[in-house]
Amino acid sequence: MNKAAIILAAGAGTRMKSALPKVLHKIAGLPMLGHVVAALRGAGVERIVVVTAPSGQPVRDYAHQLGCQSAVQEQQLGTGHAAASAAAALADFSGLLLVVNGDMPLVSAAVIEDVIAAQSRTGLALLACNFADPAHYGRVLRTPDGYLDRIVEYKDANAEERRITLCNGGCYAADARSFFRWAGALRNDNAQKEYYLTDVPGLAKTEGTQCSLAFADEVAVMGVNSRAELADAENKMQTRLRNAAMTAGVTLTAPETVFFSHDTKLENDVEVEPFVVFAPGVTVRAGARIRSHCHLEGAEVAGGAIIGPFARLRPGTSIGEGAHIGNFVEVKNSRIDKGAKANHLTYLGDANIGAGANIGAGTITCNYDGFTKARTEIGAGAFIGSDTALVAPVKVGPGAITAAGSVITADVSPDALAIARGTQSEKRGWAAAFRARKKSERK
Numbered sequence: 206m207n208k209a210a211i212i213l214a215a216g217a218g219t220r221m222k223s224a225l226p227k228v229l230h231k232i233a234g235l236p237m238l239g240h241v242v243a244a245l246r247g248a249g250v251e252r253i254v255v256v257t258a259p260s261g262q263p264v265r266d267y268a269h270q271l272g273c274q275s276a277v278q279e280q281q282l283g284t285g286h287a288a289a290s291a292a293a294a295l296a297d298f299s300g301l302l303l304v305v306n307g308d309m310p311l312v313s314a315a316v317i318e319d320v321i322a323a324q325s326r327t328g329l330a331l332l333a334c335n336f337a338d339p340a341h342y343g344r345v346l347r348t349p350d351g352y353l354d355r356i357v358e359y360k361d362a363n364a365e366e367r368r369i370t371l372c373n374g375g376c377y378a379a380d381a382r383s384f385f386r387w388a389g390a391l392r393n394d395n396a397q398k399e400y401y402l403t404d405v406p407g408l409a410k411t412e413g414t415q416c417s418l419a420f421a422d423e424v425a426v427m428g429v430n431s432r433a434e435l436a437d438a439e440n441k442m443q444t445r446l447r448n449a450a451m452t453a454g455v456t457l458t459a460p461e462t463v464f465f466s467h468d469t470k471l472e473n474d475v476e477v478e479p480f481v482v483f484a485p486g487v488t489v490r491a492g493a494r495i496r497s498h499c500h501l502e503g504a505e506v507a508g509g510a511i512i513g514p515f516a517r518l519r520p521g522t523s524i525g526e527g528a529h530i531g532n533f534v535e536v537k538n539s540r541i542d543k544g545a546k547a548n549h550l551t552y553l554g555d556a557n558i559g560a561g562a563n564i565g566a567g568t569i570t571c572n573y574d575g576f577t578k579a580r581t582e583i584g585a586g587a588f589i590g591s592d593t594a595l596v597a598p599v600k601v602g603p604g605a606i607t608a609a610g611s612v613i614t615a616d617v618s619p620d621a622l623a624i625a626r627g628t629q630s631e632k633r634g635w636a637a638a639f640r641a642r643k644k645s646e647r648k
């Protein structure tokens with residue numbers, strides 16, 4: 206069957222106290238909206254409409270970037286009103302419709318599939334969850350035969366209803382045409398004077414359609430409404446990503462200190478020491494080792510390579526097989542070939558480092574003149590002496606050596622020695638004579 210979805214993302218997000226729309230706040234390096242879209246796509250939903258506030262241009266831009274349509278909810282009159290605002294965008298659609306809150310980043314494709322399966326039983330389904338602490342979620346009341354009786358919003362609930370722990374998980378499924386008929390009939394006679402999506406099942410029941418329940422654990426349905434909940438969701442997502450990495454054969458010595466992005470790819474037998482951050486776009490191949498206190502972003506690390514401790518890999522970096530990047534070394538937009546080593550205190554930016562080259566401590570590529578970036582090329586087997594400044598664009602031929610402390614401004618021929626530093630001279634006995642003179646002056 207054709208599947209479409211509406212993602213509700215027009216809420217003011219007041220509790221976040223942010224200039225950034227709530228659904229653009231990131232979890233594991235990806236905006237919350239991106240996580241919800243990924244879960245829907247994973248469950249085979251092709252067409253997605255994101256409902257936004259008039260001021261939500263950044264949300265619309267991001268939605269379009271993800272291949273979604275957008276709709277505008279002119280006034281924030283509630284979740285039911287928001288869903289109805291997508292009717293025009295889906296006027297030509299018939300099939301199964303999912304309606305999902307945009308602020309539930311931990312939802313997964315499997316959970317969406319469970320809601321779809323529940324819908325096929327009665328024609329309408331709601332995702333529900335038992336919470337240890339149900340806080341401000343809408344409470345779910347059931348009929349004796351296990352269907353949804355009604356949802357009571359926390360603000361409208363009496364003391365007895367507030368004791369219920371089964372809650373609304375914020376995901377619904379129905380036939381699209383039926384759903385828009387029900388959503389169009391919602392009223393706002395409640396504590397918040399809003400059109401509640403949660404009243405849709407009641408309207409369906411008047412037509413004889415029962416609402417089935419699908420169940421998820423509380424991690425999958427957690428809603429993010431404040432910075433504290435954002436941090437909590439991040440923590441839960443990190444736990445999920447750490448467990449997935451370990452299941453895939455990655456060693457994490459202290460998993461709770463390693464931070465992943467949604468797209469981090471670590472192959473089996475990768476070893477990650479404590480306190481490592483993987484920002485987006487990182488792939489680490491089988492058998493590589495990431496030592497403590499490294500930060501990696503937009504980088505690929507080949508098997509057998511050793512990174513860190515205390516190294517930073519920035520976007521556009523590729524580290525070859527068995528290469529070593531040591532402490533206080535930063536690499537940006539550079540290719541480090543097989544077996545090359547930069548072990549201490551170095552900046553390699555916009556550089557190609559040939560196989561087996563050795564980069565001495567304190568080497569700096571001077572890649573930027575304040576206007577343009579220029580490349581440095583170091584040939585295979587070259588030896589860059591400590592404290593060499595490589596003023597790009599510049600090439601050091603294969604097998605060449607640069608003397609320690611050199612400022613290299615011209616290309617170096619293969620197998621040559623380049624020395625570009627002041628020549629040392631010596632004044633015998635000068636230091637002793639100097640001390641004697643200073644002492645006699647003091648008397």
Ligand code: UD1
Nearest residue numbers: 213214215216281282283284287307308342343373375428
């Ligand atoms: C909502 C549910 C609650 C459920 C909880 C699950 C309603 C009335 N309540 O409460 O039963 O337990 O989610 O997380 O549905 N939005 C709009 N336009 C609006 C209002 C909201 O697009 O006018 C969007 C928000 O951007 C958000 C989603 O709808 O993504 C849910 O709104 P939110 O204010 O977070 O509702 P909750 O109080 O969390």
Ligand code: MG
Nearest residue numbers: 308428429430
């Ligand atoms: Mg919410």
